Amino acid sequence: MDNENKPVRRSDLVWREIDGEVVIISPDNKAIHTLNDAGSRIWTLINGDSDVNTITAILCREFDEKEEDIKKDIYEYLNNLKQLNLLEE
Amino acid sequence: MIKGRQTIEIGEVCCSIGFENGFFRNEFDAILSDYSRQGFCSERRPEMAITVKKTRPTPPGASSQNIFCHSLEYGSLCATLLFDIREFKGEIGFSIKGFDRYTPVRGIELIETFISTAYIFYFLLNERGTFIHSCGISDEGNGYIFAGAGGNGKSTIAKLSHPRTILCDEMVLLQTNRYGEKMAYGTPFSGESESINSGVPCKGIYFIEKSKVTEISPLSRMNGVAELMKEGITGSFISIESIQKIYPYTRLLTLLCELLKGVPCYQMKFKKDNSFWEAILGQRKQACEKK
Numbered sequence: 001m002d003n004e005n006k007p008v009r010r011s012d013l014v015w016r017e018i019d020g021e022v023v024i025i026s027p028d029n030k031a032i033h034t035l036n037d038a039g040s041r042i043w044t045l046i047n048g049d050s051d052v053n054t055i056t057a058i059l060c061r062e063f064d065e066k067e068e069d070i071k072k073d074i075y076e077y078l079n080n081l082k083q084l085n086l087l088e089e
Numbered sequence: 090m091i092k093g094r095q096t097i098e099i100g101e102v103c104c105s106i107g108f109e110n111g112f113f114r115n116e117f118d119a120i121l122s123d124y125s126r127q128g129f130c131s132e133r134r135p136e137m138a139i140t141v142k143k144t145r146p147t148p149p150g151a152s153s154q155n156i157f158c159h160s161l162e163y164g165s166l167c168a169t170l171l172f173d174i175r176e177f178k179g180e181i182g183f184s185i186k187g188f189d190r191y192t193p194v195r196g197i198e199l200i201e202t203f204i205s206t207a208y209i210f211y212f213l214l215n216e217r218g219t220f221i222h223s224c225g226i227s228d229e230g231n232g233y234i235f236a237g238a239g240g241n242g243k244s245t246i247a248k249l250s251h252p253r254t255i256l257c258d259e260m261v262l263l264q265t266n267r268y269g270e271k272m273a274y275g276t277p278f279s280g281e282s283e284s285i286n287s288g289v290p291c292k293g294i295y296f297i298e299k300s301k302v303t304e305i306s307p308l309s310r311m312n313g314v315a316e317l318m319k320e321g322i323t324g325s326f327i328s329i330e331s332i333q334k335i336y337p338y339t340r341l342l343t344l345l346c347e348l349l350k351g352v353p354c355y356q357m358k359f360k361k362d363n364s365f366w367e368a369i370l371g372q373r374k375q376a377c378e379k380k
Contacts, residue, residue, distance in 0.1 A: 014338040018346050021311035025318065025338050030330065034315045 007078055008048035008088045017044060024086065033084065038063070042077055046087070052078075097124055098131035098286060099208055100218065100262040100274040105135035106204070109142040116193040117141075117200065128286035129277045137177040137207055141200060145169045145182035157335055159206060159327065162186075163195040170203040174214060174335055179207055205260070205278055205326045213336045216344055218264025221294070221317065222324040225256030225273045232273030232289035233369065234261050235357070237297040238321065242359065246297065247282045249363045257284040260324050263291060263348055271352050278324070292373060293353045300358035303365045305372060313354030314345045 009015075015024040022040040024033040035043055041062065045055045056071045063070065081087050093114050094107040108114035124130050146169055149156040160169045165186040172179035181203050183196060205220070212218045223236035224243035228250075235246045247258035256275030266272050266288075274288040296308070296316045308316065318341075323329060333341070353376075359365040 014342060016311075016314075016342045016346055018311040018314060019309060021309055023311050023315050023318075023342070025342065027333075027338060032315050032318050034312055 004051045004053070006048050006051045007046040007081075009043065009046055010086055010088055013086060015043070026086070031084075033086065038073075039077060042074060043081075046078070046081075048088075095121055096131045096133065096135050097121075097129050097204070097277070098133065099129065099276050100212065100264055100272075100288065102137070102208070102211055103131050103133045103135040104137040104139060104204065104207060104211075106200075107138070107140045109140055112143045113141050113193075113196055113200065116197055120197055120201065124277050127275075127277060127284050129284075137211055138179070139172075139204060139207060140180045142180055142182045145184045146171045146180050157210065159203070159331060161199055161202065163199055166195045166199065168196070168199040168203070170206060172203075172207055172210065174210055177207070177211055179203070201278065202326050205276075208262075208276075209323055209327065209332065210335065212262065212264060213332070213341070213344065216340075216347075218262055218348060219317075219322045219344065220276065220324065220326075221261050221263055222259070222321045223261045223294075224258045225261035225275060226250045227254040227256055227273075227287065227289045228366070228370070230289055232256065232291040234263065234273050234291060234294045235297045236294055236316070242297050242299045244281045245299070245361065246359070246365075247280075249361070250366070253366075254285060254287070255282045256287060256289070258282040260326075262288075263294075263352075265348065271348060271350075278326075291352050293355060293369070294349070295355045295357040295369070297357050297359060299361070301360055302358060303360050303368050304358040305365075305368050306356050308354040308356055310346070310349045310354065313349050313352075314342065316354070317345055317349075318342075 013024055015022055020037050022035040022043045059070050060067050094105050096103050096105045148158045155173055155175045157172045157174055167184045170179055170181050209220055221236050223234045224246045226233050237243055244258050247255045257279050259280040260276045260278040262274040262276055264272055271291045272288040273291040275284045275286055277284050
């Protein structure tokens with residue numbers, strides 16, 4: 001996945017943001033996923049409109065971390081989501 | 090001809106149950122006497138109606154989106170529920186495989202399962218509340234729900250909670266009343282202890298696990314919702330997948346989020362004595378003092 005890639009959530013997933021945290025239900029295997037606050041923020045941003053650079057810039061403003069660390073975390077997180085089959089191909 | 094209609098009440102919602110030609114009526118009397126003793130029989134006008142018949146109803150065509158059809162087998166006994174989810178009216182019919190005979194106990198269990206299914210739909214489709222596979226206890230008018238799968242200790246919690254009031258040790262209704270209060274109600278679908286038809290404000294939901302120590306840790310509302318989805322809001326009555334055909338996950342998630350607003354959730358490990366009550370009430374006192 002490169003910096004210009006615009007990751008997007010699978011459209012058939014059912015999810016809700018509750019008090020800043022996200023719970024996701026995958027209708028095909030009935031799996032339930034819960035995300036922490038940082039993960040939840042990334043989840044809300046991966047709507048297909050923002051590329052990794054944009055998401056990184058947004059998170060840099062919200063979290064007091066170095067840009068390179070944030071970008072590394074985002075990639076790691078997106079890989080996890082991909083492995084869980086929560087992202088569109 | 091429908092003989093001997095009887096109305097039962099759960100969470101202030103009444104359901105009339107009739108028996109065509111008296112079929113299964115006598116067998117159901119034993120259950121009704123339990124329901125009556127626990128306060129679940131009512132004289133009020135019913136919001137739902139179910140008729141028990143000897144023959145299985147014909148399943149509706151694929152176009153009948155308002156009819157929920159569910160069949161169950163118990164040994165050689167087969168039963169089908171057809172339930173109109175707009176009118177909240179249904180019928181239950183039976184058939185026997187082979188040359189077996191009706192086994193009243195099995196038949197009664199299937200009827201109870203279908204009644205609970207009808208109630209589950211009523212509360213969900215009216216966005217009022219949900220059953221929770223749990224033990225409900227009232228302590229001085231405050232309701233506590235202890236949720237967990239089979240073997241996690243619901244019956245144990247009920248036994249260890251004496252002299253407090255057991256709402257139900259197997260299935261509790263959590264619903265919002267007209268004042269927006271979240272209430273825990275007993276249901277007649279109990280395990281080992283007697284239930285009671287009573288509703289009290291719900292002060293917390295505890296996801297329980299047996300342990301050598303008692304330990305309570307707070308859960309976020311999101312985790313509370315996830316636990317409810319995992320632990321089963323329907324118990325063994327009906328699978329969440331079956332419900333989802335009528336009441337999709339999107340609505341279920343929204344309802345659960347709303348129901349848990351203002352109801353704190355906890356993970357509770359407990360050892361086999363009543364010390365968990367000290368921990369619960371101590372924690373509640375602290376929370377009240379902070380406010």
